Amino acid sequence: MNQTLNYPTNEQGHLTIAGLDATALARQYGTPVVVYNIELVRERARKFKETFEKNNVKAQVAYASKAFSSIAIYEVMKEEGLSLDVVSAGELYTALHAKFPASKIHFHGNNKSMEELVMAFDAEIGCIVVDNFYEIELVKQLAEERKQEISILLRVTPGIEAHTHDYITTGQQDSKFGFDLNNGQADDAFEAVAHHPYVNLLGLHCHIGSQIFETQGFVAAAEKLLTKMQNWSESQNYSCTVLNLGGGFGIRYTEEDAPLAPEKYVEEMIKAISRLSSESAYQMPEIWIEPGRSLVGDAGTTLYTIGSQKTVPDVRHYIAVDGGMSDNIRPALYQARYDARVANRMNADATQLVTVAGKCCESGDKLIEDITLPEVEAGDILAIFSTGAYGYAMASNYNRLTRPAVVFVENGKARLVIKRESLEDLVRNDLSLYGEVEGQ
Template sequence: MVKFVVEQAGGMSSVHLYGAQTVNNKGHLEIGGMDSVLLADTYGTPLIVYDTGLFRSRARAFKRTFSDEGVPAQVAYASKAFSCMAIYRLAEEEGLSLDVVSGGELYTAIRAGFPAERIHFHGNNKSEEELRMAFEEGVGCIVADNFLEISMIGRLARGSSRRMDVLIRVTPGIEAHTHDYITTGQEDSKFGFDLNNGQADEALRRLSEIPEIRVLGLHCHIGSQIFDTEAFGLAAESLIGKMDSWRRERGFVCSVLNLGGGFGIRYTEEDHPLEPEEYVKSMIRTVKRTTEEASYPLPEIWIEPGRSLVGDAGTTLYRAGSEKTVPGVRHYLAVDGGMSDNIRPALYGARYSAALANRMDEPHDARYTIAGKCCESGDKLIEEALLPGVREGDLVAVFCTGAYGYAMASNYNRLPRPAVVFVENGEHRLAIRRETYEDLVRLDAEPATVGKEGIR
């Protein structure tokens, strides 16, 4: 990330840019070599723009670090952050594995041509239908999350012609420093088997009784938007301790240790994440040290970056609309999207930064509350954004919207979901078309007529 600085009376004003973002001689924001004003004119707004070059560089950095350290590994894109056929194809091009959490994500991946043997199927309440799809498509691994699921896996495995690899998801009792809604590794969690009360041991026992199943090892995910390596190290030590006890007590050796994802990104100046490589290097050091101390064979390390691959690769472009000043309180600026395409600020107070994409070289020194157009008082994207004096039709860029924006988008107020475009090296291509009003009613049943005889 770089800082773009503009002069203003009495000082300087700065706007942070991400990845391949620059400002051209027109004062327009460029993303991946494309003028954002041209993109908005071509595809309309709201528009989510992904710098796929940044995705590629992040993916390569994760993979290269494992390779340089001589550690066998899989890097799986945690696609709940943003799922569509185009991003799955990009992940496949970069040699990533894929983490899916539903039948819909699995179906999308298969339709995109993603190799099924590199797909890991997650989820805390997989249906038998979803698990059957996983067996039929030949996914590479199922991450078992609960005892009901183990029973279903057993029934399906006995009727299948292929052996299924399984990881056991556990909660190691590690509480990462993150928001309560996105913390998943503590003991009080809906995910996984408790590592410390015997649940994980019982899960291994039940899975070991199914000849058609091969247990690879343990999986954990301790949370999201994590800025330090300490929690990952504690989780690794805890899981390796359990793995070592299984070796001593059962003669079972885990071949895979999956430490999940959750690597933080920079949304605002207050965020201070590490580079992707630093998270990986710290994990490797801890795993090597802990396994050496226990004389335990070094397992293959799997990780699942999601937000850190797509988060700051995405920028949402909006058109500025109405304004309202509440004297002494705030100045509202409404845009043509909002919580329907980015619910994170309303859901758990997520913070973002913004700029005027068509006037980047002007002082960003006026304070606005950027509000959406949904009929909710809480539909605010940014509480205090610094922008130039905004005019109707200006192009507002909200940065780092690539993770859990479109993925959590809705048709609230019957608003169509935005288009998504990929840009790289001065070229652009449509990834997801903009929904139309016709799309909104496509699944509606035809209106019924109500008469004396009832509905017909």
């Protein structure tokens, strides 16, 4: 990988994040630490929203919070006027704790429990994205017992394969998600809910994949979903009012990635749905989208301290950092690629081909294979970029490592928003065979 991507620096030749010295942040908060440029998050959120607004299109932009969930990020999305997707009781609880407007929360997931659905009903959230027939029965049961109205979308699989990794492609037929649009399942689901006295079917939802760099897949999905909605209008006299095309908008991880601007995805969706609605004389639906990675992914940078090194002659040179697959499992899980720099020596010549290894006891714990960096020393700060999505969100305590701190940077100020886990946190829920452990 050559190094043509440019990153901001200060007079000391240090990496800066939203104007602040990354090495100073590492000293202040310790490493590993995930630093978010919140100015960039807000800019992206506004680009998505403003594109709908300038085209006078009714829409909801919902942050897909599985990318990164915390009270502070929910507060940012609330301030920007976004809606919110959650996929568990934990994410819903966090959102409510952040005082996110319940009417703008959408609940996803392929195996929602009765307890989670009760929590959603109690909170009077805006929408449940129903994923299967089992869930239909649970939702109907709750609505009838409580005599409480609830709005839903039906998640469907349109059979559209996005250009992405197999593990993160969710719109094709062989998927654990949703009702198949091609084999009649979606029609059966419609029949089960369309005229229920307490269930308000708003429309259809799909998600065709992740890290998508083109718009054709979204256009094809919109055509299939809109055609189905038109069919129901003609045959069942039922008009759906919402078309949700999900998320999956790509970001740049390395120089090989070429994502579109947020507004480009939205503009092409609007054009397609407007044209299709016009051609079919179907009232143009409200458009919902669900950006997650594209809001927070490349706004996040993880800072590590470099420790040991190992050279395997004529094979590989390893440099090890004080984190790894415990705070970013994506490289081990599906060979995700990243770019990195030595944050305290940004202007030094990159002369050494290295592999960045983590400290977990797994030979596969490699954060980056084969990147050219300056010759490093123990104590140098390594910055790995675009770690804002599915890094902290998928972090674990493997090897009893503590999860990192998270810091937001905005307007020249840094704010700690998630504390680093302590060793005490690791044993907080442990119970001894012999009674209370000293200190608990």
